[in-house]
Amino acid sequence: MVDVSHIFDGLNDAQRDAVALEPGPALIIAGAGSGKTRVLTSRIAWLVEGLSISPLSILAVTFTNKAAREMQHRIEEMLGVPVGGMWMGTFHGLAHRLLRHHYDEAGLPKDFQIIDNDDQLRLIKRALKELALDEAYWPAKQIQWFINAHKEEGRRAAQVSQSPDLQQQTLLGVYQQYEKLCRRFGLVDFSELLLRAFELVRNNEVLRQRYQQRFEHILVDEFQDTNSIQYEWLRLLAAQHKNLFVVGDDDQSIYGWRGAKVENILQFEKDFPNTRTVRLEQNYRSTGNILAAANAIIKRNSGRLGKKLWTDDGDGDPVNLYNAYNETDEARFVIDRIRDWVNKGGERAQTAILYRSNAQSRVFEEILLDAAMPYRVYGGLRFFERAEIKDALAYLRLANSRVNDVAFERIVNTPTRGIGNTTLDKVREHAQAQQISLWEATGQVLAQKSFAARAHSALDAFVELIEELSLQITDQNLPTQIGIMLDVSTLLEHHKKDRGERAQARAENLEELVSAARNFSVEDEELGPLDSFLAHAALEAGEGQAEEWEDCVQLMSLHSAKGLEFDMVFLTGLEEGLFPHQRSIDEPGRLEEERRLCYVGMTRAMKHLYLSHAEVRRLYGRENHTRPSRFLDEIPEEMLNVIRAARPSPRSNSYSNSSSNYSQKKSNAPAALADTLPGFGVGKSVAHPKFGEGVIMNIEGQGDYARVQVNFSSAGAKWLVAAYANLSVV
DNA sequence: GTTGTGCGCTTTTTT
């Protein structure tokens, strides 16, 4: 018998129960910070080592590439060997793998290509054009949403129920047209990956049985984020062995707005009647006070599965609440706290500034820049989403598959080579009339010699260029291919000769693409290196910046903070209309999702949690007076340490001026306090006309806004504004 | 075909 005790070492009882559950359907309700990933990886280790299940028979699914990598890494660490052959990855990645293996059965061309949201939008715009619909009345974005929502519910255009509503009919028409275009150009969008993979398994009996048999054990992370099609796919694959081990937390479901169904958790127990449920409720992350405050918030939600996190740790600091005058004051407060933290030896990377919407990062960035404090903002444009990178890849895509109209449209005049809209419209018209690709149409139109000489030669040169590129890259290795493409397309040259800062950055990105190719290892044996790289670029957009390991303050939206933890967390902008967001306030379901978001944010904090709101916030160029978020009312007062703003907000001044001003004032704080409150200090005994005698426990702020916490012998602890409290030294 | 101007929009994000 292999010794498997190392798998269980250091796990608590509930975690052990979960890891060692008998095969069969299992639902693990894993609270924030309860060791979810650890349970998941230990479970896989247990299957392999304890039950001698072959890694080949295991399917493990996550939502993000990052989570997949992390899981892979941890399992290999635990088992001490690479887990080759195990199907582990994101839903989309696995669906892609399936479709590459069985493209024929799935009704796809061998060289089908994945398009991202951006490409999808372009294609929808084209469909709109072909149907002669005005984009002003039919916003492409909305149609994109419409199409994806249907696909993620498993409905193709033909399966959407007919509606007497004219608008619905039009939307459906665009959906149909879009499907046609995808089919014609061999393109697959993200939801299509899921839908197609689902249909493949559902409709093809041979394959279904094969995979049902193969995947003896299926494990799913972040189950609360699965949408309908993902769940159906899992159900289908698990139908034979029924060993579906899902881990999730209904309280952390924050993606309902993009189709995730928390209800899948409830549905799971119905679909698999003998499901064993394990709750992981011991939190190893946050202090008692932080947890208590988070629990107080989340308990307001209805229809929860019911779970109460607890911790063995001490109470720790109270949760701090700062009422700022405006967003600048809020930012200064936050950065001052971080500075204190760093001065006391804390790491910047262990501090996170969280916000509801990305626009809020701006003020923090300005103040951080001013304070010369390194920071990193998450959630910008990612590497493979940058326009210049997408241009470059489009050259390769077109060289690879001439029918790819999305790639064609993207680069036919990028960089500009004298092919204008008039010329292109003729090509487009011809393509549509003949139902052929733009590439083919170009050839035919050129053969007709119907263009003016200038347009003709420009178009001809483009065709030559792509042919030349295609020729030159055959039998080259991937980085060389990229290099040739940058050269032949003149893309790099084009950006390099522009001296502007942005253009320089673009040129650098293009050069970075060569290194990305050099570091790339082929993920799918089925594909050649170039195809594999192109699929990788679509499926994994890559991090925003090159990995910087500098010790940085972390700035991100609440959504991107899920799954992370920090010593010190600032949850900012807690104002009605901002958080909860205006668009979620009227609908109870959406409001509850906002509340979960708040819960997620709070439970990111390990030791220190600061909540803040601004009384005035400038948003979209307008100043708004705000009300504190209702979520703040939901935290019992005694759990909060309320800090008032130190002084009224400076009206104007540049940031640098007012900032240095501020820090000066701050360093003078003890003097200011002494001015206002001579003889006062922590530990001093004071008397209050109403509450009697007590001892000063704490002092916050300076000058007129200073507040003191006095523990009165009769009335207990109170926070008082020093200027008005009429205290006297005893 | 490129460059400039004005208008409208503005939650969250992964694949």
Added chain:
DNA sequence: AGCGCACAAC
């Protein structure tokens, strides 16, 4: 306020 996009002028 700031950005992207569409249309109009050069």
